[in-house]
Amino acid sequence: MSKCEQCIVRQFSSLKxxxxxxxxxxxxxxxxxxxxxxxxxxxxxxxxxxxxxIKDGVCKLSKLSDNGKDQIVKLVKPxxxxxxxxxxxxxxxxxxxxxxxxxxxxxxxxxxxMQFFTQNNQFSMNVMKTICEDLKGADDHMVNMAQKTVxxxxxxTLIYLEDTFGKNDDGTLRIQLSREELAGMIGTAxxxxxxxxxxxxxxxxxxxxxxxxxxxxKNKLKRLT
Amino acid sequence: MSKCEQCIVRQFSSLKxxxxxxxxxxxxxxxxxxxxxxxxxxxxxxxxxxxxxIKDGVCKLSKLSDNGKDQIVKLVKPxxxxxxxxxxxxxxxxxxxxxxxxxxxxxxxxxxxMQFFTQNNQFSMNVMKTICEDLKGADDHMVNMAQKTVxxxxxxTLIYLEDTFGKNDDGTLRIQLSREELAGMIGTAxxxxxxxxxxxxxxxxxxxxxxxxxxxxKNKLKRLT
DNA sequence: AAAAATGTATGACAAATATCATATTTTGAT
DNA sequence: ATCAAAATATGATATTTGTCATACATTTTT
Numbered sequence: 001m002s003k004c005e006q007c008i009v010r011q012f013s014s015l016k017x018x019x020x021x022x023x024x025x026x027x028x029x030x031x032x033x034x035x036x037x038x039x040x041x042x043x044x045x046x047x048x049x050x051x052x053x054i055k056d057g058v059c060k061l062s063k064l065s066d067n068g069k070d071q072i073v074k075l076v077k078p079x080x081x082x083x084x085x086x087x088x089x090x091x092x093x094x095x096x097x098x099x100x101x102x103x104x105x106x107x108x109x110x111x112x113x114m115q116f117f118t119q120n121n122q123f124s125m126n127v128m129k130t131i132c133e134d135l136k137g138a139d140d141h142m143v144n145m146a147q148k149t150v151x152x153x154x155x156x157t158l159i160y161l162e163d164t165f166g167k168n169d170d171g172t173l174r175i176q177l178s179r180e181e182l183a184g185m186i187g188t189a190x191x192x193x194x195x196x197x198x199x200x201x202x203x204x205x206x207x208x209x210x211x212x213x214x215x216x217x218k219n220k221l222k223r224l225t
Numbered sequence: 226m227s228k229c230e231q232c233i234v235r236q237f238s239s240l241k242x243x244x245x246x247x248x249x250x251x252x253x254x255x256x257x258x259x260x261x262x263x264x265x266x267x268x269x270x271x272x273x274x275x276x277x278x279i280k281d282g283v284c285k286l287s288k289l290s291d292n293g294k295d296q297i298v299k300l301v302k303p304x305x306x307x308x309x310x311x312x313x314x315x316x317x318x319x320x321x322x323x324x325x326x327x328x329x330x331x332x333x334x335x336x337x338x339m340q341f342f343t344q345n346n347q348f349s350m351n352v353m354k355t356i357c358e359d360l361k362g363a364d365d366h367m368v369n370m371a372q373k374t375v376x377x378x379x380x381x382t383l384i385y386l387e388d389t390f391g392k393n394d395d396g397t398l399r400i401q402l403s404r405e406e407l408a409g410m411i412g413t414a415x416x417x418x419x420x421x422x423x424x425x426x427x428x429x430x431x432x433x434x435x436x437x438x439x440x441x442x443k444n445k446l447k448r449l450t
Numbered sequence: 451a452a453a454a455a456t457g458t459a460t461g462a463c464a465a466a467t468a469t470c471a472t473a474t475t476t477t478g479a480t
Numbered sequence: 481a482t483c484a485a486a487a488t489a490t491g492a493t494a495t496t497t498g499t500c501a502t503a504c505a506t507t508t509t510t
Contacts, residue, residue, distance in 0.1 A: 014371035021453095034420075035258060037425075046458075058337075059262070063364065063368045063370035065368050065371075065373070066372075066373075066390075069372055071367070071368040071371050073364050073367060073368070078374070085357045085361065086419075088353050088354060088357050089354060089357045089358065089361070091361075094361050094365070096363065118346065121343065128353055128356070129313060129314060131356055131357060131360060132313050132314045132356060133352070134360055134405045135310055135356060135359055135360045136314070136319050138309065138318070138350060138360060138363035138364055138367055139288065139289070139298050139319060139320065139363055140366050142298060142366050142367040142370055143290050143296040143298070144290075145367055145370035145412070146411075146412025147291075147292055147294055147296055148292070150466075150467070151466085160486070174502095178488090179487070179488065179489090187370070187371025187372060188467075188468085189468055189469075190469055190487095191467095191468075191469080191470095191488095191489085191490085192466090194488065194489060194490085196387055196491085198490080199487070204411045207465070210475095210476085210488095211476085211488075213485080225291075328500075338506095344494055374496070374497090375495090375496075375497070380456090403455075403457070404459090405457080405458095411497085413497075414499075415457095416460085416498075416499080416500095417498065418458085418494090418499060419459060419460085420459080420460075423459070423460080433456095435458095435505095435506090436457080436458075436506090442457065
């Protein structure tokens with residue numbers, strides 16, 4: 001059982017507001033998990049009974065649509081918390097969380113978090129602000145989905161992926177999504193996504209190196225959006 | 226200056242948690258407005274400095290997209306509060322609020338609400354739950370925008386409008402949206418919206434009576450979605 | 451009441467996107 | 481290392497949706 005006090009990612013989440021005492025209590029009741037790429041942390045409809053703190057690795061939050069396609073709503077990085085909304089609403093998860101890379105996460109039981117929540121004003125304020133950010137992000141995202149073309153959404157998403165998760169040494173996107181997952185982010189058919197990538201490749205906006213993607217001219221891409 | 230204590234719509238919002246004392250204070254600092262149909266309550270980017278309580282009338286929350294079209298994110302009914310996210314995030318409004326009917330609203334200054342927020346735990350919990358509901362709604366809405374066809378979204382929206390705002394005596398939708406606004410809700414071009422309405426009209430899913438819309442077979446419509 | 455402005459409707463067409471088929475490449479299991 | 485399965489790629493085609501033009505209806509202004 002490692003000490004939460006010394007955990008670096010905690011500093012990036014709402015948990016940074018916890019005091020020494022609370023951190024000790026959390027260290028005692030938390031459970032650490034390793035999640036392999038492709039495995040779920042929780043699924044849509046599941047009762048989560050606590051929140052997850054992402055220590056390492058990236059996961060996708062997605063929802064299965066009636067047409068059988070999985071729409072990715074958000075990608076979540078180390079330092080972020082999962083399951084805050086469910087905890088506050090006291091509802092099952094609205095989205096599935098699946099690892100895009102091998103992950104390390106800590107589970108903190110609902111009872112404990114709720115205690116911090118009512119006792120520690122700064123913590124609850126942090127959680128609230130995070131949810132407010134998510135709401136703003138979701139509203140903006142919705143407008144993009146409704147008003148922009150697939151090509152625009154693809155260009156935007158590629159830029160977002162580079163800005164948020166960075167590049168490998170060879171300049172390709174560090175985060176590795178399958179074509180299907182990328183299609184799930186921009187909300188289109190996998191074939192359409194692949195076709196548009198080919199097109200952007202031919203017109204030297206990007207370079208496709210196997211399954212990897214390298215942005216060649218971010219400004220040119222930005223002009224597409 | 227009317228008494229908040231006796232205001233009925235308060236019972237439907239987070240404000241129901243306020244005690245007598247707080248209600249008296251609120252009654253003293255609030256400002257009442259009447260807003261005519263088509264007028265804004267606030268605009269995207271505006272610093273709101275407080276929240277609005279909708280006493281009467283319906284308004285739309287929308288965001289201007291880069292393509293010049295106004296995407297409607299949500300419709301807001303009496304009893305709901307506006308500007309909660311901006312207040313908590315301490316940011317300008319992310320959406321514009323424009324009256325769809327003549328409205329009566331009360332403005333409560335930020336300073337006052339924040340006081341309730343820190344003093345009255347039930348109130349802050351209510352606000353938080355509302356924002357969580359909004360987040361869930363926005364995520365679901367986003368998935369629909371990304372994965373469903375315009376026809377499906379139109380059918381869904383028509384059902385939502387009848388279920389949420391009811392019917393007139395002649396069976397037509399009580400809430401009166403222009404074709405452009407309806408298009409703004411489903412995220413499509415006005416002409417496409419009009420064309421699909423015509424189509425639904427011809428195939429007796431709905432009946433168009435002037436600018437009004439009457440749902441003829443809700444179950445048949447539901448099967449479209 | 452007439453004229454102008456706005457909103458609704460429809461046709462014609464172009465562009466965007468989905469679907470289905472199939473080929474090729476890559477990955478994973480044995 | 482080989483085979484099967486999965487992922488990626490591309491062509492052909494159908495469908496959906498957007499755009500532009502124009503007509504008609506309704507509302508507002510003068």
